[in-house]
Amino acid sequence: MATTETLTAERILEATEEVLRRYGPAKATVVDVARALGVSHGSVYRHFRTKAALREAVTERWLRRTIDALRPYADAPGPADERLTGWLTALFALKREKAGGDPELMATFQVLIGENSAVVDRHEDHLVEQIAGILAAGHREGVFTVPEADLPATARAVFHATDRFHNPAHSAEWSAPDSGAAFAAVVTLVQRALKA
Amino acid sequence: MATTETLTAERILEATEEVLRRYGPAKATVVDVARALGVSHGSVYRHFRTKAALREAVTERWLRRTIDALRPYADAPGPADERLTGWLTALFALKREKAGGDPELMATFQVLIGENSAVVDRHEDHLVEQIAGILAAGHREGVFTVPEADLPATARAVFHATDRFHNPAHSAEWSAPDSGAAFAAVVTLVQRALKA
DNA sequence: GCGATGACAGATTTCAATATCTGTCATCAC
DNA sequence: GTGATGACAGATATTGAAATCTGTCATCGC
Incomplete structure (x- = not known):
């Protein structure tokens, strides 16, 4: 909701890298990634089947x-x-x-x-x-x-x-x-x- | 008290290795080593100034x-x-x-x-x-x-x-x-x- | 119709109270 | 006198209840 841009795998990867950079590998969650993108975490799972696949x-x-x-x-x-x-x-x-x-x-x-x-x-x-x-x-x-x-x-x-x-x-x-x-x-x- | 042998640095090292083998590096304690030798942990500290020195x-x-x-x-x-x-x-x-x-x-x-x-x-x-x-x-x-x-x-x-x-x-x-x-x-x- | 949503169950993590450990030292036994 | 002891204070680890997260899916809005 924060932006009107389409949610792409690429945008998710960019956000994930940023979240990993900020919180580290132990604390970075899929919810964090979704929050950073202004979407629900369910939307992230539309592009990546699991957290492991995303990482x-x-x-x-x-x-x-x-x-x-x-x-x-x-x-x-x-x-x-x-x-x-x-x-x-x-x-x-x-x-x-x-x-x-x-x-x-x-x-x-x-x-x-x-x-x-x-x-x-x-x-x-x-x-x-x-x-x-x-x-x-x-x-x-x-x-x-x-x-x-x-x-x-x-x-x-x-x-x-x-x-x-x-x-x-x-x-x-x-x-x-x-x-x-x-x-x-x-x-x-x-x-x-x-x-x- | 379990044995009458003298407590030597060598015996402590042997016991420490055994304790490390059994419990792993995270759980092995100086108290465990002392227990394995049948002595108080204070006696271990007579031979090794710190746990780090023992390891x-x-x-x-x-x-x-x-x-x-x-x-x-x-x-x-x-x-x-x-x-x-x-x-x-x-x-x-x-x-x-x-x-x-x-x-x-x-x-x-x-x-x-x-x-x-x-x-x-x-x-x-x-x-x-x-x-x-x-x-x-x-x-x-x-x-x-x-x-x-x-x-x-x-x-x-x-x-x-x-x-x-x-x-x-x-x-x-x-x-x-x-x-x-x-x-x-x-x-x-x-x-x-x-x-x- | 199509992508996004958020409630949900089960798994995992956090947090604070509790227990254990490290290192010191006054005291003890020989 | 020498070496061992165990009580102690502060630091660290464990535990279990509460919170959060993962992954699913019925439902929604465009």
Whole structure:
């Protein structure tokens, strides 16, 4: 009743994210979301079957934003080894910035991530695909010497090897003064492996 | 009063571990520990200034056991590259076995680990030292080509790159059917880097 | 007809009273 | 004298009654 705009899934997701931001994952309720939109909570249930589905959709939206922010680095011009370092650095910077800038929001999304492992798995697949794209280009360019058949497994290995620098479970460690050096050392290790 | 044995720090630690195992980290109290030993809780405070100090000591003991279990692999005979793979595999197997065999106990120690980051940092230093020892041997043998000056940073990078396979924060992922393959892929990556 | 509503049942959470725990210390037993 | 005890104060946790939330659905207004 507050506005005359149509109630869309998108508007509900936006309001849900705002409510999560304000109240945190433990206290955010569907009633809060409805109140923020000026509608009854029954209307929210018209667009999302359950509260869990709503939170899952918010999680998915948030993760997709990361994917989209990274795509330019995956598709950047230049040699593949530099692109890989650029992409990994961008991922680390993005996550570290989010964790440092608003630790509470980070904690909120960590809870959501824990609730929606299937969504997170798909997200990981997308990130690994971006890495795989860079590795394939590097293989064509002759910069990377990993056998072509191993590329998918290697892309995932690169993702896993850098886990500590993008997995939110480690966000507490990113504020350490030497985390940048530790990250650089792992990237160096990975680059050596790919060029071996 | 239950026994005539002397009350030692060691006996208290053993009882504390048992109480933690039985009740979990949230419900285990100093009174429980005293009860298990048949003494008053005041006597426990004679050996440990606070409950936090007691829990820290238990954490330290538990982590030291891991260090001791791994030392044979660090000091094993044979070429350094094989020793490194053996050591990493032993670490992963050890952690996975503990996590799979008794998930609740694992969750308990994850809580303790979260409470005692200083102890954990020292533990990590010990593990990194074992890796560094293997890398140094590999350098002498000519198996690893990493510059000698980089060895300490590289040892830590190897530890970080394999984080996902020994950090308890990831224990939920270790039961996945492809975790063994993912681990092998990362070890392969690390070996390629060291021999590059 | 179509999306929105709000009353409702059962599940979950909150809140305040009650109980237990942590850490101290004067006292006790040997 | 040494080490153990248990009463105590303040902090923390438990409990159960009351409030709120989730998810459904018959009904409403456009």
